[in-house]
Amino acid sequence: MKFKLNAIASVTLLGTLLGCAPLTPVAPLASSSVAPPPGQAGAVPVKVAQALAITLAMSPGDALYTQGLSAHGAGQLALAAQHYAQALKIAPEHVGALNALAVIYAQSGRTDEALRLFAYASELAPASAHVHNNTGYALLRAGRLDEAEVALNKA
Secondary structure (H helix, E strand, O other), X not given: OHHHHHHHHHHHHHHHHHOOOOOOOOOOOOOOOOOOOOOOOOOOOHHHHHHHHHHHOOOXXXXXXXXXXXXXXXXXXXXXXXXXXHHHHHOOOOHHHHHHHHHHHHHOOOHHHHHHHHHHHHXXXXXXXXXXXXXXXXXXXXXXXXXXXXXXXXX
């Protein structure tokens, strides 16, 4: 449970970092008539500072996993797979990275590799509905309907 909360918080904060909040203070454009409020010209937004502090406190494996999630969400599957693989080198039992890399393998037709990773993730987190659901999806794509039904029922 703690891992899930950390991962969710990390992804949420990374989304803040990569989303609408700038990483560095931004000066108004020369043609802009909008100036920052007095006393705040060089201030880093509070959300960014907080998110950066929490991101820096993450383990290297979690940081790589979070970078993988960001790339995966952006459709950059090769980059995401690289980040997940690097996270697994650092933390071989990182269930999130195992599951996410297996999803990429399943999406790219590498079903046997995906199922191997899903099985390992399931050993580490037997109650993970997410892993069972993704296993079922991979089995459905492979036409292994009876096995898919078992996995999906576990989910």
